[in-house]
Amino acid sequence: MYALRHLRLQSARHFRSSYAATATTKHMLPRQPARVLIGDWSNWDKSQPQDVYSRSASTSTEPEKLKTPLQELVSAAKPYAQLMRIDRPIGTYLLFWPCAWSIALSADAGCWPDLTMLGLFGTGALIMRGAGCTINDLWDKDIDAKVERTKLRPLASGQISQFDAIVFLSAQLSLGLLVLVQLNWQSILLGASSLGLVITYPLMKRVTYWPQLVLGMAFNWGALLGWCATQGSVNLAACLPLYLSGVCWTIVYDTIYAHQDKLDDLQIGVKSTALRFGDNTKAWLSGFTAAMLTGLSAAGWACDQTVPYYAAVGIVGAHLVQQIYSLNIDNPSDCAKKFLSNHQVGLILFLGIVLGTLLKSDETKKQRQSPLTTSTTSSYVPALPQKPEVIS
Numbered sequence: 001m002y003a004l005r006h007l008r009l010q011s012a013r014h015f016r017s018s019y020a021a022t023a024t025t026k027h028m029l030p031r032q033p034a035r036v037l038i039g040d041w042s043n044w045d046k047s048q049p050q051d052v053y054s055r056s057a058s059t060s061t062e063p064e065k066l067k068t069p070l071q072e073l074v075s076a077a078k079p080y081a082q083l084m085r086i087d088r089p090i091g092t093y094l095l096f097w098p099c100a101w102s103i104a105l106s107a108d109a110g111c112w113p114d115l116t117m118l119g120l121f122g123t124g125a126l127i128m129r130g131a132g133c134t135i136n137d138l139w140d141k142d143i144d145a146k147v148e149r150t151k152l153r154p155l156a157s158g159q160i161s162q163f164d165a166i167v168f169l170s171a172q173l174s175l176g177l178l179v180l181v182q183l184n185w186q187s188i189l190l191g192a193s194s195l196g197l198v199i200t201y202p203l204m205k206r207v208t209y210w211p212q213l214v215l216g217m218a219f220n221w222g223a224l225l226g227w228c229a230t231q232g233s234v235n236l237a238a239c240l241p242l243y244l245s246g247v248c249w250t251i252v253y254d255t256i257y258a259h260q261d262k263l264d265d266l267q268i269g270v271k272s273t274a275l276r277f278g279d280n281t282k283a284w285l286s287g288f289t290a291a292m293l294t295g296l297s298a299a300g301w302a303c304d305q306t307v308p309y310y311a312a313v314g315i316v317g318a319h320l321v322q323q324i325y326s327l328n329i330d331n332p333s334d335c336a337k338k339f340l341s342n343h344q345v346g347l348i349l350f351l352g353i354v355l356g357t358l359l360k361s362d363e364t365k366k367q368r369q370s371p372l373t374t375s376t377t378s379s380y381v382p383a384l385p386q387k388p389e390v391i392s
Contacts, residue, residue, distance in 0.1 A: 079154040080168055083137060084130025090340055091133070094253070095219055096125035097346030098246045102226030104353040105238060105303050109360035114230055121226060124179040131172040132198050132218075138165055139202035147264040149332075187229045194221040205265075209276035212254040213247070220246030238302040245295030248288040252320065253342040255285060260332040274329070282324050289320045296349070305356040312352020316345050 067075070085091055099121040104113040137144065137155045144156035154160040160168075180191045197218035204211035223243040228234045251273060258265070258274035259281070265272055277284040293313060300309045323341060328334040 079159040083134055083154045083160060083165065083168065084172070085133050086130070090343055092126050092129045093343045093346060094250075095129045095222070096122055097350060098220040098242070099125065099222030099226045100346075100350050101242060101246075101353055102223045102239060103230055104350060104357060105242065105299065105305075106227045106230045106235075107357050109304075110358060112358070113354060117226070117229055120179055120182055121222060121229075124176060125222075127172055127176045127179065128198070131169060131176060132201075134165055134169045134172060135199060136202045138162065138169070143268055143270060146268055147261055149261060149264075183229045184232055186232055187225055190228050190234070191221075191225055194218060194225075197221070205270045205272060207271075209271040210273060211271065212251045212258065212273045215254055216247035216250030219250050235302070238299050241295040241298040241302070245292045245299065248292040248295065249342075249345070251288050252285050252292070252324075253339055255281065256323070256327060256329075256335050257339045259329045259335045281329050282327065285324045286321075289317065289324065292320075293317045300356070303357075304360060305353070306359045307356070308359060309352045309356030312349050312356075315348050315352075319345055319348065 081087065100113070100118060103117050103121065107113045137153055140150075141155045141162070144150035144153050150156060155162065155165055180188055183191070197214060201211065201214045201218055204214045220243055223246050224234050224239050227239050255273040255277065258272040262272070262274045265275060273284075274281065293316070296313045296316070297310070300313065319341075323338045327338055
C-alpha cells in the first residue's frame with residue numbers, strides 16, 4: 001500500500017512539472033496564423049530540417065510572368081542587332097562620311113548637296129556596314145572566341161548558328177541591292193565591284209600586316225560612288241585624291257583601334273598595322289595624316305573650293321594631330337576614345353565642303369576651267385574704198 005501511494009505522488013509531480021514546462025514553451029513561441037503552420041507540405045524534403053514556424057516553409061511561388069509577343073520578338077532579334085552592330089553606330093558613320101564628302105563636292109556652285117542621295121547613301125551605309133560585320137564574324141568566329149573584347153559576339157558565343165547568320169547575310173545583301181538599284185547604271189556597276197573588297201577584307205589579317213589598307217579601300221569606295229551617283233561618271237581629278245585621303249584616314253583610325261587587341265592578336269597569330277608599326281605608331285600615323293591633308297587639298301583645288309573648305313581641312317589636321325600625340329597605345333580605353341572621336345573628323349570636313357560650295361560662284365568655277373588669257377580687241381580695220389582708175 002505504501003509503495004502504491006508513493007508511485008501516485010511521483011506521477012503527480014512529474015505531470016505538474018511537464019505541464020509547467022510545456023506552458024512556458026508555448027508562451028515563448030511566436031504566434032503564427034494557422035495557414036502558416038499548415039502550409040503546403042507536398043514538396044517537403046524530409047531529409048532536411050524544417051522550421052514549422054517560418055513562412056519559408058511554404059513552397060508556393062508566384063507564377064512566372066509570360067512574355068508578350070512583342071517582348072519575344074525583341075528577344076529573338078537582339079542577337080541579330082548585335083551581329084550587325086546596331087548598338088555601335090560609329091562604323092556606319094565612318095562608312096557614310098566619304099560618300100557624303102563626294103556628294104557634297106559634286107554639288108553645283110552655290111547649291112546644297114542632294115538630300116535624296118544623302119538619304120540613300122545613309123541607308124546603304126547602315127545596311128552594308130551590318131553586312132560587313134556579319135561577313136567578318138563568319139570568317140572570324142573561332143578567332144573572336146579567343147579575344148577578350150569579342151568573345152561575347154553572337155556567333156562566337158553561340159547565340160546564333162552559322163547557318164542562321166548566312167541567311168541573315170543574304171537578307172542584308174538583298175536590302176543593299178535594293179538601295180543600289182535606285183542609282184544610275186554606272187553607279188550600280190561601280191557599287192557592285194566593291195563587294196570583293198568587303199568579302200576578302202577579314203582574310204587579310206591572316207596573310208598581311210596591312211589589313212587596314214584593304215579596309216580603307218573598301219570603306220572609302222563611296223568617295224567614288226557618290227560623285228558617280230550624282231553626275232553619271234567619276235571625276236578622277238577630284239575623286240581620286242579624295243579616295244586616297246579616305247584610305248589614309250582609315251589606316252590612322254583603324255590602327256588606333258587595332259592597338260586594343262594587339263596582345264590577343266600576338267597570341268592568336270593574326271596581323272595588323274598596330275603590330276607592324278609597334279612603338280613607331282605615332283610617326284607612321286603622322287605620315288598618313290600628312291598624306292590625307294595633301295589629298296584633301298588637291299581635291300579642293302580640283303573642285304574650286306573656297307575658304308570654308310580649307311579652314312575645315314586645317315581643323316581636321318589639328319584634330320588628328322591632337323589624337324596622335326595624346327594617344328597611349330598601351331591603354332585600350334584611350335585607344336577606344338580616340339577611335340570614336342573620328343566621327344567628328346568626318347562631320348567637320350562635310351560641313352566645310354557644304355559651306356565652301358555655297359560660297360562658290362559660277363564665275364569662279366568657269367575661271368578655273370578655262371585658261372587664263374588676256375582679252376584683246378579685234379585688230380581688223382576695214383580697207384578704205386579706193387577711187388576707180390580713170391582710163392583716158
